[in-house]
Amino acid sequence: MTLDRLLSAVPDSPLIAFTILLLVSLTIPPLFERLRLPGLVGLLVAGVILGPGGLRLLDPQAETIALLSDIGKIYLMFVAGLEIDLSEFRKKKWRSFGFGLTTFLVPMLVGIAVGRGFGFGWTASVLIGSLIASHTLLAYPIVTRLGVTRNEAITVTIGATIFTDIAALLVLAICVTVHAGEFSAVSLSGQLSGLALYVIAVLFGIDWAGKEFFRRTGDEQGNQFLFVLLAVFLSAVGAQLLDVDKIVGAFLAGLAVNDVVDRSPVEEKIEFVGSTLFIPFFFVGMGLLLDVDVFIETLDSALWLTLAIVGGVFGAKLVAAAIAKLLYRYSWVETLTMWSLSLPQVAATLAAALAGLQAGLIDSQVFNAILVLMLVTSLVGPLLTERFARQLPLVDPEDEIDTDDSIPWWERVERELNRSDEQLATPTFSVVVPVSNPLTERYLIEMASLLARHESGRVVALTIAQAHVHMDEPQLNDTLIRGDRLLARAEDLGQEFGVEVTSVLRIDDDIAEGISRAAREQQASLVVMGWSDTAVGLRARLFGNLIDNVFWASHCPVAVTRLLDEPVRLQRILVPIKNFTVQARLVVRFAQLFADTHQSSVTFLHVADRRMLPAQMAGFERDLKGLLAAGGPQVAAEIVTLAHDNIAEAIIAAARSFDLVILRSLRRRTAGGLAVSDVTARLLEELTCSLVLFGESHS
Missing domain, CATH: 3.40.50.620 (HUPs)
Incomplete structure (x- = not known):
């Protein structure tokens, strides 16, 4: 009764639900990570506690929850496509395709056998097979930390993700069509043709449009961010118009904009917004759908089904990795690393399972078994990767x-600059030093002078004045006066340190872009700049900062100093x-x-x-x-x-x-x-x- 009275006192407002989701996303993942458990497991548990089977603070049927969960599911699949390194995939595309085909077909056949063995129809059995055939690169940060990402076995496994995720999502689309009673040879060929045209339109159309838009908008990161979001949700809507689940469109959109936002500040912001807001909402929403009583009953009455699915994934993925070993002559350490990397079933698996449940293709028992699979593989997979990947050589034999x-x-920068314009008589080695703080100017000029003098080069002292709409603004005049003083002092310091110092004062709309452009104009070999206290933190992660933007835009290396x-x-x-x-x-x-x-x-x-x-x-x-x-x-x-x-x-x-x-x-x-x-x-x-x-x- 006390709980009911408390719940009746809580206003029925979407704002309350949104606030609870924000609080959960902020507090729960760090707590579980301290317990050495994945943060997403904590979000699922929070959803169970807050849902109908717990405190009943969140209703999975509420429009707000359903919308945010849908956005999170779309964003999750989009990020899965965005994070695939296409450049590494292209290097070993045929081997990636070979392993992708193997690590998809073997679990697919095992899943079909499990489904048929437990009395499910062909359509449901094929869907179960596709659910366990994909994989999520949950342990990728581990191989990055261990410094073995350039190992061919790692590259091939990463590339195989493209094939397994796309194939699993396409199987889902076909199964939904068959289950809806619209299946025939004509309808299947029509849908496949439509899908083929849709895939081409998304992958090539968005890629072309994105590159054109980014080229025309320059450094307008806000509009570029909105363009990417529009591309994602347009792709999701387009998929639904073809009677294909929206997560297919989201994943394809991630692949399509992969090259467009490649290693740019916009990519960081896209991933940051998703990882801090929408994706956690999806996992909480998954927890809300989990009925604890049915879950426990599943582990009791459908224990063998659960064990068959979990064991089938472990065995099938190992067989697929062993086949890759025979085909490509990998070592056992590389083989086991490929196996462990391809074990976790999170992104595509959960999104497709939820779509299958909502379409009536699978029942709650299968759905709960998939949740158990996600928990087990997301825990065991990274642990096995940690164990096997550390035994890989740190340097690829090739x-x-x-x-x-x-x-x-500096020699390679010089070669490129001379190749681009051999008529410019610029010193071999140039160090650009943005100066804005009199307290740090001396040390910056001294460091640049040491480097330039060593290479018989020069120092370019640079100040950037923020542009104003009216060029006679008193604030701009004050900035220019301060800049002239800093440059004059830089020239004096250059004489003291025995090196040539060239002064450049520039007016620019964006200080970071001004530094990068001036460095390119001066054919710099290196940029040396001072540290800023605002270089890290939440605001910098969301909106970027001067140092980060210079890192991204500069044509040459950048040394940020705190001396x-x-x-x-x-x-x-x-x-x-x-x-x-x-x-x-x-x-x-x-x-x-x-x-x-x-x-x-x-x-x-x-x-x-x-x-x-x-x-x-x-x-x-x-x-x-x-x-x-x-x-x-x-x-x-x-x-x-x-x-x-x-x-x-x-x-x-x-x-x-x-x-x-x-x-x-x-x-x-x-x-x-x-x-x-x-x-x-x-x-x-x-x-x-x-x-x-x-x-x-x-x-």
Whole structure:
């Protein structure tokens, strides 16, 4: 009675439901992650507690909940398509297609056999097979953290996701049509033809329109964000017009805009909005649909069905990985990593299961069994990936250290600039330094001068004045006067440090774009800029910040500095390194160059997991020595391999005995729609010594 009176006192308002969803999305995932459980499991549990079988605070049949859950489902499938690395897929597309076909057909056949064995009709059995045939790359952040994403087995598994998800969604569309009684040879051929035209229209039409729109709008990120949202929901509506589930259109839209927003700030904002708002709403909505009594009854009365589905997925995915081993001659470690990566059943599986339930294709027993499958695979899959992926070699056997990537970046930038216009007589090495704060100007100019003098180059001191509608605004005049003073001081500092300093004052609508454009105009080899306290945080994640936008737009590397002492006195330099990607090599070359300017020493720190094999640690050190010897200035260097479970804590502890830490700029990513923590963010907050955040160009 007390609960009923309390519920009657709560206003029946959509705003109340929305507020509860926001509160759940904010608080529940972090609590479950501290318990080493996926945050999405917490959202499902919250939905169960708040739903009809619990506190009854949220009604799954309410229009607000249904709308937000639908948007979250669409967004989830869109992000699943958006996060697929098409460039890596293209490199191994035929092997990705081969493994995708295998890891789809084998579970599909197993699922059909399970469905028929438990008395389901052919249509329902085929749908069950398609539900367990797809997979979600829930453990992708793990292989990224371990630095093995360039391994061919990983690349092939990622590429296979495209095939399995599309095939599973198309099977769902056909099953829904058959179940509706509209199936015939003519209707099937008509639907397949319509689907083919629709797929072509979405993949190529949105791709073309998006590139044109982005080209014409330049840096108008707000309009670009709205364009992407419009493309997603137009694709979803188009799918429904063809009697295909909307999640098919959302996934195709993700693939279509993949190249359009490739590694741009808009992509970050799209994923951020989805992972913090709409996708959590979907998982809460899934929990609201879960009837606890029916769920428990399913585990009792349909225990064998549940075990057959769960066991079938584990066995079928392992068989598919073993077939790939025989075809492509992978090692057992690579095979088991492929198996564990392809185990989790989250995004496409849950979305398709819900669509099948709503269409009456499957009953609540199958739906609950799929929820059990999701819980088991989302827990076990990442754990197995962690175990097997750490045994992979950190350097791909086909990836030679002694390649063009080992050439110092400043030489490659110079080559590109000279190739684009050989008539411009620009010094070989140019460092652009945006100056806006008199308190940090000296250290910035000194660091740039050390680098430029070492390479017989020059420093370009730059100030950007924010444009106004009226060019005679007093505020603009004050900004220009301050800029002239900063530039005059930069020239004086250049004389003190014995290097040529060119002054550039620019008026631009956007400061970040002004810096990037001026750097390109000056044919810069490097941009050196100061740190901002607003570089991290919620506002920066949502709206971006100056540093982040310069990283994205610049044609050359960018070094963001927080210097607590004169650069020439930074004698002990620490460089954490976890892999040998091209981006990591750029950081190594920068550290070598800066250390050589004033004869300082560099320590390269590799934080390995405690379970990493000694042979792997030794192999990493050997490969790093080869990289150091392959190019760049030869400086006093030490390599330290440290076994530790927490990378950030290990680096913070080691940094206490160093003057400067050079970090690579890393991006936050999402997996299954939920945000993944970033080691770099913690380091930036807790390091107490000078630091440089080094980022490569994203052009």
